[in-house]
Amino acid sequence: MYKPVKETILIVDDKPGNILALESLLNTTDRRILHALTGNEGLKLALDQEIDLILLDIQMPEMDGFEVAQILKTNKRTREIPIIFITAEIIDSKNILKGYEEGAVDYLTKPLDPQLVKAKVNVLLRLQAQKKELIEKNLILEKYNLLINNSADMIGVIDRKSLKFEQVNQAVEEILYYSEKELLKYDLFYLHDKNNHQHLKKLSQQEGELINFETWIFTKKREQKWLHWKIRIKGEKWFFNARDITEIKKNQRIRSYLATVVKQSNNAIYISDSDGNIISWNIGAEKIYGYSEREALKMKIWNIIPDIIKPEASLLMQKILKGERILDLETKRINKFGKLIDVLYSATLLDEEKKSTESSIAITERDITQQNIAEERIKKLNQDLQNNVAQLEFSNQELESFSYSVSHDLRAPLRALYGYAQIIEEDFGMELSNEAQKYLNNIKRNAQRMGVLIDDLLNLSRLGRKEVDKNRVDMLRIVNEVIDSVDIKIREKSNILVDQLPSALVDYTLFRQVWENLISNAIKYSSKKNQPAIHIYAEESTDEITYHIEDNGVGFKMDYADKLFGVFQRLHSDQEFEGTGVGLAIVKRIINKHHGKIWVDSQEGIGTTFSFTLPKN
Template identity: 35%
Template sequence: MQKKYFRYNILASDIAWAVLFFVVVVFVANWQTKHANQTAAQVSNTLEILFHKEKLASLVTDHETGSRAYVLTGQPQFLQTFQHSKRTIPVELKTLSRLTSPSPFQQSLIDSLAIYFKEREKYVDSLVAAAKYLGAQPAATMLITGKGKTYMGHIRRLLATFHEQENRNYQQHLVEKEKALGTQKAIFFSVVLLMLAALVFFSVREKNRIAKENRDRSASLEHSEKRFRALVENNENIIALIDQNFTTIYRSPAAERITGYTAAERTHLKAADLTHPEDMQRMEEMMTHILAHPGKPFPIRMRSRHKLGHWLWLQGFFTNMFHDPAVNGIIVNLRDVTEEKRVQEEVVKLNEELEEKIAKRTDQLQAAHNDMEAFTYSVSHDLRAPLRIISGFTSILEEEYASRLDDEARRLTSIIKNNTKKMGNLIDGLLDFSRMRLQDVHHSYIDTNKLVEEVVKTTSEHAAHQTEWIIGNLPSAWGDINSIRQVWINLVSNAVKYSSRSEHPKIEIGSFEERGQTVYFVKDNGVGFDSAYKDKLFKVFQRLHSADEFEGTGVGLAVVHKVISKHGGKVWAEAEVGKGAAFYFSLPQNNS
């Protein structure tokens, strides 16, 4: 009885341990199965990430080539390619951000890609706008600065880093998957060996379940492999796998479309037969370097012969993957940049032609400058001398022959002297305008409040009437102090002159900001003028009032216009007859 009880106790204990072991084994098997499923899902997710990355790389290429082609040719189909990639790239970036959310490193790469793309997009939008509204030549001039190439270099480097990271993730997930399957099988066979007699039913059921999961995983892996193959075979770039002797193991369908050779024709040709003779030595050196650095992508640009006989420019990367038994070759990724090369040569040619034009225009400007200096010298010396003689002899007539001259003669000599003085003033004004045209601009900070205070004080001292001044706080300017002082002198003296006939002369001086520039103004309550003729004000010797009404040469406002134009600003006026006038001029703000 005691033995029987003991036997039953042992049996119960064995059953209890067996059940406990079975539960533990089943629990571990289930956990391992879930781990295997997660690993397969990670593999699938990595392949999907690589798919969207290649799509993004293709869109970035379209973005670059479309914008360049439109800028240089102006053809609308290139603009459509650019605009399509511009709309689609942010979508792909969001997709990649969602798929790589668990990886902070990949997220940082995507954030950097988004930043560089936005910066390049601003730059390319300015190129497209320049090509659209200014023409191909100005846009091409902007294009050759290389700014867009710098952005693309950053973007391609980030994409390459992203691709390399995902490839490592893919290989790691494959290894983890194989380990998970091996562990799962070991657990399964352990359960079968240890509990074969008592747990046949459970073992068979578990085996069937695992077999079903294996089939599902195999089907999922096969589906992922087909999708990855579709990605490669539908890529616009040449994707190939070659051995150390440059013998092609695999080449994507794009190779036939780009080079013209079918796969069968290509098998009878060696790489040396298709590579440009001038590139052979460099290619051999590159291959030696690639073989010495496994896993590192090397950029390359080479010429390859097309089936029709002409040479193609191909650009891309070679990556040594002999260390990976699953690849065991050199991965080649090349794209056709023949058209880009042609465009670059055209840009270089355009740049050379532009330099020739600039040199020619410079010579013409120098000649004009010399002519103007000669003209200024002639006016200064040759015209002043006769005026001095006329004025001098007229004064002699008035002083030494006063007793012999009647009233009419004295009136005539007075007219001669006055007109000689006016002629001298005209010559002075013309010389001032000529010197202002040739004078270089030396920028510095200008205390506008102090400058205007000095000009107002000097002008008021010479004025024949009292004037009410309203002067606001004026911001500092950035320009040539002497030239800007002349601007204020001309505008303030004009305001004093043309408001002199008002019962209560009033002049207002102020400023405001508009579109990144500082606008200064001088307003008076004088005689004003007809706004229909305001465009004539800033031309040399153009006046809206006769010399009998107000003295002047008609040069002062022309000098104002020339000075402000040389500073990159604008001048304009507003007025009504009998209600005064307002003169405005703008100066760019210093952003340094």
């Protein structure tokens, strides 16, 4: 969570008395007040310090407030600092507009009203703090996203009922050879053999917070791979981490096979501890030395070493315990019946418990210490990533709440800006030049556009908190209602063909919004064609319904398709087609809340088709 630092206000005025008055009015324990008597001093402080708000006198010698503001707005470090202009006289509308163009957010006229000054400063400082907090949260989200996408493990979200993939990271391409977009078309059953389907269904019904299991799956190349799944259950979602353990499984099979080979080998392979006690004895040792395993485990290795070479064998044991390996040493041994036999002796230290092994052949042991360390490290990283996923979910919820409150806070200054512009137009419209009238219209138009953006942001935020009220809804009826609400002149110009559409289990209000956004988009982007045409139709499969809305509009390059469903992402300028870039983000969020998915196909100059799926049940 972002913690605001001490607020810093810069006051720039050529009169010390004015600075002293403002400083005494605005100074609190949570604020730091800086001041400058000239524009140059103010610029230096703004560039050297972290400033949250600037109070800037307009009438100053050498460099006036407008010039200072212009320089501040051309610098990347200072361009976002809010500026309040202070003037001792009523200035004309042209200079007011000039101030706004140079980056001013408000004006104060001397003599200053203390309550008004405090109120404006408090509002702007609060908005500046909220802006910093939003930037901080965006950086955190980007960091979490980078961690998830750079993980070697598959990480994502699966719908618990249908077991369909809803989100996956980039590791899916390395492990399964599917693209992220391709895998979202499938469910978990598709990757598994039919014999495993019933097991997966039982797991999907299992309660609790965590599930761990291993399964083998088919990749896109129809290769078999083993995955270890760690599932965190959150409501109707599985937040999963899947690790490729194919090599580990192979190694386990190899180790098991080798253990069987060693146990059944005709060569004598046995293990002793540092005191010489025999702790392992294979079939080959039974055949060569004549002792059964039960007998051998009660013996020491000195029982099979002739007395004449025991001093030599003792020295050899010390070397082995210090870590020296012995390979194919010709020596003598004695069996159960007192017969000397010639052997090739190989020995190596197995572990820190100082066990050694003797064999009539050379033996190579697998050192898995580094592998175990790596596995523990991966387990820790996996746990960290799971924690990050949970934190990311929490941060998303906080960000939705934050966006909602910021949007509300923006409305007041926006209404004031539009209201003042309206007053100027009504009271002084006849006195304004054409150029001033143009600037005033620009202010009003941009204020209105900002209002639309705020409304769209509020709608998007509400979706995160709204409970979905699903009922069986007649989709054809909704589509016809939306088309009937379109202006008749626009409707008559477009040739809109609607096929029979299957009903679906959805929230009526939310899907009215989906169809309004998609149909208005189709009408808008096909409006420049001589004969605009729109076709709405559907397809059904066993488990889901796919709805399509096709137009013959301007289309776009598919290279930019992924941007369409992000907030404020647009592929056409406002001069070509009006819009805020929030409508499709709302559509995607609604469809995701209904456990469906949406995609787009388009050709530049030919047209666009939006498609989305919904589960039948």
